[in-house]
Amino acid sequence: MAGVAQADRYYEGMRKPFGRPIGRAALVDDDQTIMRVKVEDGDEQEARKALERANHKMPVSCRVKIEE
Known part of the structure; x- marks a missing residue:
């Protein structure tokens, strides 16, 4: 038996x-x-700099690709 607060949530399977x-x-x-x-x-270089700055905040590795 769980002896902590909200133990009913544990036994109810997180029903609510x-x-x-x-x-x-x-x-x-x-x-x-x-x-x-x-x-x-x-303005491509400015956009590239902004996207590379945002890349550092992503939890995955990203790359910036420029298309015409």
């Missing part, structure tokens, strides 16, 4: 779990586009 979600997740395949940015001519 209350509270807030603690995180988010997305299932991403290999070579799947995560972000797409459309910029004017001449």
Whole structure:
């Protein structure tokens, strides 16, 4: 028998779990586009710098690909 607070949740199989979600997740395949940015001519380098900055905050390895 569990001797902790909310032990009923343990034995009820989380039937009615209350509270807030603690995180988010997305299932991403290999070579799947995560972000797409459309910029004017001449702003490609600025967009590349912004995407590389965002890349450091991603929990997976990403690459920036420029298409015309």
